[in-house]
Amino acid sequence: MPRHRGAIARILNPTADARETGAHECPQSPNHPAAGGPPLPAELRERCNGQLENRTVLAWSAFDLDAHNRFARQFVVLTHDALLVLEEKMPPIQVPIHPIHEAKLIEGLGVHRLRVVAGGKVVADLRYTNRHRREMTRLHRKLQRRLSGRPHDEVPERPDIGRQAPPDDLCPACGKIIPAYAEGVCPHCLQKRRILWRLLDVAKPYRKKVWLAVGLTFATAAMTVLPPIFTGRLIDDAVRKFSYAGLGFWALWLIVAIVVNELFSAGRLRVLSAIGSQITRDLRHRIYSHLHELSLGYFARRRTGSLITRVTTDTDRLWDFIVFGSVDLFRNAVMIGLTIIAMAALNWRLALVALLPLPAVAVLSYRRGVRMQKLWGRLWTYWSRLTAVVADVVPGVKVVKAFASERREVERFDSHSNEYADKEIEIHRVWADFGPTVSAAMRLGAVGVWVLGGAMVIHYHDAAPFTLGMLVTFTSFVWQFYGPVMELANSNRMVTRAAASAQRVFEVLDTPPDVCSRPGAITKDRLEGRIELRHVAFSYEGATPALRDVSLHIAPGEMIGLCGPSGAGKSTFVNLLCRFYDVTDGQILLDGIDIRDYDVKWLRREVGIVLQEPHLFHGTIADNIRYAHPQATDAQVIAAARTANAHDFIVGFPDGYDTLIGERGQSLSGGERQRISIARAILHDPRLLILDEATSSLDTDTERQIQQALDRLVVGRTTIAIAHRLSTLTAADRLVVLDRGQVVETGLHVDLVARENGVYARLHRTQMETYGLPVYDPTPTGQEVPQFAMGERRAG
């Protein structure tokens, strides 16, 4: 599939590293069918039995459960006038669209249903698991749109630019189905060997060094054959002839052989460790920079720990494999080959005897390798469980102490620790049994060689065809021979581990970002800040929609107060506006242009966010304020801090602006951190400002100071402020109330609070009660609570 090849080629070809500079560039241009949605595989088209003729396919999806909740492989295709249901081994069922009066997604526990009702009867009840949730949701949305009769051109259908992997795609290489979870990488084709070959591709820039290393390895392996031969000659030509000169001569050769061999060895290690470090550095760089390009959605799906492991441990393991593993494999193979040749040249009958225990040793080693691998894997699980206990308890030590449950925690730790110890003992038992077994097999083989070889020496009277020296040479070979055999038999585990690591690393690299700039994306000199949402819908990973159908106009410079109960979709709204995610349906326009047509980096530079719990990076306060604008002068930093009401407390620190954040004893209070983050936003100078619960976690006094800072910040910018505490939205020009993913009310505070059953009025009443303020009295004579005076446009 071209998409993968493109992605892979990009990763493997270092010259294609434009991604670092012009990052967020889409892997491929979005030349998709205008109807949207993934193209229908030929297999399905065939099964539709010609029913697709003269029909436009709008969407299709697999669904995996039959009416009795049993697994089945079935498909549903939505065309402009009908729904085609393809059940296993059944002719397609056609459901015409126009009589349908309801199509509903029913979310259950593990089983979801698309239920279609026409003429008061359920005409289709398609059941599916979470695996097909995403596509089914998409299909349902399209069906809904057909049913609502909303003209199609109202919001132009756009192909997903980044994630083009249609679920259950067919792999062009093997023809098998790529399941959706594989994120576009065919697991059938992704074999162990291929992954390691890809690693070799990463080594391409270091081609010369690699060849040097291979040459040196070959030389080292070849040279190990020499010392036994020299030893044999030393015995035959010197010792047995009582010649001191001969002794000196052969001893000298032996020394030369050993020294040269070790020199080659050293050179080989040096070259290899350098290559290994360079390759893993490249991989680390690629994986880390690629991580930064991936969308928030990717991070939401993964555990942080697993991502950190990929960047650090997995790349480190690959280093190990490149430096030692791969070459040892090669060297061992060469050594075994050469030793066998040398032995056979010397005496083939004796060679056969020496090789006798070989199959047994190989089989034993392999078996043990498999068993050990399982045991190691299990041990690793126990170990991570043990560390998880510690990692869980240490940050919560306050709670442990408060409930006086130290004893219980120690017991919990001990039970895991005991389990681990038991498994470890088991492993060592296997290990302990195995070593002597193999060693015995080898030594018995060596005895065989001694006996037969000894007999031959006696038989030939220690002369021409077989001498004592040759016997010594031979036995040395035997010993030299078993080492590589055992190592090779053991290498299975190492190869497997390296392949797993490589797979994890490449999986990150192969994931295309969900959100990226389309080729030829637009940037503007100045953003006015006019925002328009048209029928925006969004759901995270096929879950229940977070936004259903939101339409809204925001004028340049306007300040919108976004409120509503938790889970209403406020944060999602912001996520879409920053383009952390792309809408699943509808359109967001910025200055009249679709947000997806802008360059992502440019867009984010124009948008500033102040979060509830700002993240400050390790570094000085000045560094943190400069984060968005590293070239800012000290004077600019001070000016920004002043506007944010932060200057006074910063200068009050002994180290002033040079105070290191996160240093022991220099932890900042929530209010201080917040003001630093506001200073950061001020210096960033965005056209579009988002305040996400910026003052929620602060006490009233600090809040006032921050409110003041924010009031200065919002001037002249389009601002969207999310707040739980409605009192912080006093400055807003207009309030937008969200509930269950929909805009339920918009308007001024005065109007909204007067709506008897309104969502806003209800929120307001509860908050008034909670904070002990007088409840707003909607009677005409009732005076409005002063801090809620709203409706005047702010100056500027």
Add this chain to the structure above:
Amino acid sequence: MNDSFELSTDDHGHLILRRPGFDDVTDVHIRRSFPWSHPDGYLSIRDEDGRELLLIDSLDALPPAQRRLVEGWLADNSFIPKITAVDSIDTRFGHQQWKVQTDRGPAEFRVQEAEDVRPLPDRRFRVKDADGNVYELPPLERLDPASRSAVEPLI
């Protein structure tokens, strides 16, 4: 627990809750409070928006017909296949690719992290795949030897 209530279904398979003194509620949902540790106790009857209307302390206290209805609804609206045999688990690529037989037919799925195979107190295991689907694995001693040896290294 409110003693008098009655559940019934309409033609669309929706569950209807009738209680004296209350309006009928159509399309109520049932959730188990302890789906793994105490599946037959504390069943929550909720409206479409997830507000609890009623908490049934125990299935045993229900009249047989009502109990069948509740169990039938739960079976129809939840999907947790029970694994009966494990054909293979491929761990080569860092995740686990399971091939299994279940009471709902053969299945193949991917388990992303080792922690997604969670031991339950009664020696069963709860296996969660990369899509978020959940499977039940019986205690190891109830599996055939081949399945057991496939699963054992992972737990």
